[in-house]
Amino acid sequence: MSRKVLIIGLDCAEPSLAFEAYAHEMPNLRSLRSAGCWGPLRSTLPPITVPAWTSMVSGYDPGELGLYGFRDRRPGTYEYDYASSLSVRVPRLWDTLGGHGRRSLVFAVPPTYPPPSEMSGALVSCFLTPDAGSRFTCPPTLREELHRRFGPYIVDVEDFRTDDKPALLQRIRRMTDQHFRMAQWMMKALPWDLFMMVDMGLDRFHHGFWKYIDPRHPRYRRGNPFEGEGAAYYGMLDGWIGRLVDEAPRDSAVIIVSDHGAKRLLGGVGVNEWLLREGYLKLRGRAPSAATPLADLEIDWKRTRAWGEGGYCGRIHLNVRGREPQGIVEPGRDRETLLEEIAQALAGMKDASGRVIGTRALRAGDIYRAVQGYPPDLLVLLGNLDYRGVGSVGLGGVLTHENEMGPDDANHDFSGILVMSGDGVPAAGRLSGAAIYDIAPTVCKLLDVPYNEPTMANVLL
Amino acid sequence: MRPGVLIWVIGSADRLAAAGAAIRAAVSDHVAFVDVMSEDEIREHLCTHEKEGADVRALAVERTGWVCHLLERNGGAGIALSHGSKRAERDALRKKAGGMIEVLLKGALPAGLEPPFYPDVELDGTESEKDIRARIEAALKAIGLLDESSRRYNEDEERLVKERLEKLGYL
Secondary structure, eight states, X not given: OOOEEEEEEETTOOHIIIIIITGGGOHHHHXXXXXXXXXXXXXXXXXXXXXXXXXXXXXXOHHHHTOOSSEEEOTTSSOEEEOOGGGOOSOOHHHHHHTTTOOEEEESOSSOOSOOSOOSEEEEOOTTSSOTTXXXXXXXXXXXXXXXXXXXXXXSOSSOSOSOHHHHHHHHHHHHHHHHHHHHHHHHHSOOSEEEEEEOHHHHHHHHHHHHXXXXXXXXXXXXXXXXXXXXXXXXXXXXXXXXXXXXXXXXXXXXXXXXXEEEOOEEEEHHHHHHHTTSSOBSSOOOSSOBOGGGSOBOXXXXXXXXXXXXXXXXXXXXXXXXXXOOBOTTHHHHHHHHHHHHHHHTOBOXXXXXXXXXXXXXXXXXXXXXXXXXXXXXXXXXXXXXXXXXXXXXXXXXXXXXXXXXXXXXXXXEEEEEEETTOOOOEEOOSOBGGGHHHHHXXXXXXXOOOOSSOOOOO | OOOOEEEEEESOHHHHHHHHHHHHHHHTTTSSOEEEEOHHHIIIIISOOSOOSHHHHHHHHHHHHHHHHHHHHTTOEEEXXXXXXXXXXXXXXXXXXXXXXXXXXXXXXXXXXXXXXXXSEEEOSOOOHHHHHHHHHHHHHHTTOOOGGGOSOOHHHHHHHHHHHHHHTOX
């Protein structure tokens, strides 16, 4: 079979924008939709970049992968390890295809740093690459070629937390432009059966500009100078989609995907601030009066029952005897009782007006098919993702509308986008029920390569 | 499949658990999975309880070694915490295992325990977690397990990535 598969990943692309609000700015995507099938793509829990993209290219859920976010607990300690390509212990699409003699070109798919030392095809690592001087390509010589043609690799958007929005927008656009140009060159210069790229620019745009483009955001102001930038950015991406699709071989199937969606962010919940006030977390000495990361404080582990982490989803860990170095919560019934108590208290959390914000605390054993590695004891969806988690203490209150790291207007949402079109894809119209896990076996089917992983993933064709 | 390692930790009972946790943390970056065979587990599941004696102890060592070897040959790390093994018994395990390192916790040792003549790693209890990690990694490298290119991040890289993720709001 000579068919090829082109996957363009737009991190954080939101269905309500790509399929509705900005559809008029996306003629190429509309054309692909009308010739194929499309719909929302249910993301992982948590809907976070590293587990989501890994689930997409493997078919395994975060529990099976043992990947719960950008960093996970280091066993037997209170420390964390940052996710990298080496955290992935299962075959990804390019591994599976390589086993059948197929060549893959992989561009910036998280997490792909460090790159493999060899593979069937070529790979450029993602934004988890430390910097442009790192060894971020396979083969290594590809780095010099890209540098010579396109300048230093823009790993990610520098100085992201800034109020200088025009400059931020310029940097995001510059990164997106460079990455698509690099991908376009690779697509033409190197042989491939699967070409997969991910652009992070849209995620950065949403977090930096959501309040300017969403009339439902409380800080939206009609007529603001960035009001049209959402449509313009989605339109720019559509232009790149059109160029890559046009330049792909005629017998290509095309898949446009995102790892999760986006929604307005109303504020943050001080996870540790709450645990401290409720008596689950104990510090040595007085609590700080200004926002201070928990890592900078001395925790009284002998009296601490739970602590947490911030991020787009909150995470809470219990200090369990025999598991944590200074654990005090007895495993078994005591642990279960405490988890239930914390989950119930979080479910009743209210905003300043007294409205229950709708927080859910989930356990790994309830949401995954298997639990590998070291998951948080509770994955906390704060206000159904209207709020993010803030890990610092000394915030002055549990609910905060300021983020200690600077402005952020958007959170991730539970579903991203899926558009499939081209050779081998029926014009089936709107799809419902597609999940992020389904992409890996679907790509294998399109390339006539067996997908034998014992996952829950389904072929979408 | 990436290779695994069998790690045998030798020392007094009061220091084994802490050392096991530190070694587990150090090795977890480099293998598919890690499990620590604690003394309690060895006593509960791998000892013959009907009688006491040298043969019973030797059998427990052999069984513990076999479990760790199974983990090792499947790409993981099996860490045995034991204060009652003989040099010859560990040498026999070393021949069986694809990769094995012996960690000696320096200090007073229980009677009957034979410390290795040339331990791969020696710890005196004053080392930081970072020191332990460095020594374990050096031992892994010495037996060919640790390919430098397989490291996740070095300290400078981790700092860069952490700062970026914090600014992006992921942490």
